[in-house]
Amino acid sequence: MSVKERLKKYLTHIDMSENDFEGKCGLSRGFVSKDRDCIRKNNLLKIQKAFPDINIIWLQTGEGQMLNQTIIEPTIIYHYTDLKGFLGIISSGYIRLSDLSNANDRCEVFNRSGYKYASFCMDGDVKGCLNPCMWTHYGDEYLGICIGFNLSKLKEINKGKGFMSFPIQYKGIEEIKNNTSDECGLKYKLSVWNYENEYRFIHESNDILSFNYECITEVYVPKEINGKFRDMITSVGLNGKTHGIWFVGGLPEECFINDPSLDMRKECINPIEGFNNPMIIKFEKKKDCSESEGRSRAKKYLEELNANDGERTRNDFIVLNRKEYDELISEKAVLKHDVDLLKKRLSVYEQDSVISVAKVKKDA
Incomplete structure (x- = not known):
């Protein structure tokens, strides 16, 4: 079946004439009836925008189903980073998109679409902030930070800037091997990557995804890091949203006491609120500063870390x-x-x- 035949099959499914379809997509008259091996990227984007239910991969190659599966957008998405990355994100007010050449998936390294991307994690079999694989690979080996963002607010702030966003769909090799050369290929990854449960923002030229503090729903920090760095994190105006993570038997769990024993946690009738660890420093609920002051503090802390970077070892970050x-x-x-x-x-x-x-x- 040719591209033209597949396009006409879709029009039959939605009961729409060729002229109406071309008009809604902003395509030239006679576009549907023209014989072609593939559809150009700019026209493909017009079709996808006007008819998001059509599977662009199927339209181009015939592989997969005609219609996209119904995908439910998550409420919260999580971004993992290290301490310096966290301070950089907070001080700048944006997450910087990465080049595909830096991707850990080799299929995406060879994608020639020119798009940049920012990756997040969704809830799956475990809550997105409690994913042990993500803490290992992207959370600085259990010493980093996980930031939760409200997706709808993140989209609203970046509305009109040309970003595309979507959950990654995990496929078999036969389904994606011919779809790694354009932006459509960025929606799919091999099923071996499904532990990431990824949500992605992409853009062809803009590499800055902006946010404000209202977009941040929660911040998760391992309880192992020492008081100095914990104080940095809780002093940037987000202490009320910050939670401790304690890794019990290698699995991350939320908790508020300095003991990995499940029995000890069960005996704790009144868990300490907030992030501060009562066995390391005396608990005192910090009053959050303003967003502008928090960004200023984060910038100062980041400069301090960069200045002393050559003298610091990994053990400096932990108790x-x-x-x-x-x-x-x-x-x-x-x-x-x-x-x-x-x-x-x-x-x-x-x-x-x-x-x-x-x-x-x-x-x-």
């Missing part, structure tokens, strides 16, 4: 390095075992004492 942390937890487990053993011995001793006293009274 304890991993070896010390593991030793502390092991030591705590041993102490708990010793305490339990002493309690048992004390119980036996008390019972023996009661029996001895009773015997003395009886003999008397």
Whole structure:
């Protein structure tokens, strides 16, 4: 089936004449009936804008289904970064789009559309901010930051700037191998990448996706980072939206106490509010500053980090390095075992004492 035949099949499905279709899309008269091997990019974008339900991949190649699957837009999307990236985002007021040449998916490295992209994570089998793979690959190996954005507000601020946005659809290799050369190919990735559950903004020339503080719904930070850097994060006007993440058995969970024990968390009847860790610093709810002041502080902190970058090691970002942390937890487990053993011995001793006293009274 040719491109022309597929286009006519779609018109039959929606019960529309060729003239009406061409008029709605802003195409030249006779466009539908013209024989062609493919549709040019500018005309393809016109069709996609006027009729978003048509599968552009199917129209161009015949692969897949005629109609796009109904995709529900998420309410919140999450962006993972490291501490310096977070301060840069907050101080500038935008997320910078990346070149496809920097993509970790080799199919996209060879995409010649010229588009730039910004990647986010959606909720899936786990909440988007609690995805352990994302924390490992994009969250600075569990020492970074995850920012939650309200998607509708993010779109509203960037309305009229020409951005396209969509959830990534994960396909088999046969479905995408011929669709990696234009912007349509940026909507699809191989199914091996589905753990990312990605949502994407793309633009042909603009590399700045703007936002304000109202767009930010939440900020997630690992509890392991030390007080100095935690104070940086909670001093930029977002403390009321900031949550601690504690990695229990390698899986991230929200929590507000400085102990990885599930039993300890269950015993905590009144969890501490906010992000501050009561076992590291005394809890004190910070009053958030204004957005302009927060951006100014973030810029100052970023300059400080850049100035001292050559002297800083990874362990400077955490309260304890991993070896010390593991030793502390092991030591705590041993102490708990010793305490339990002493309690048992004390119980036996008390019972023996009661029996001895009773015997003395009886003999008397």
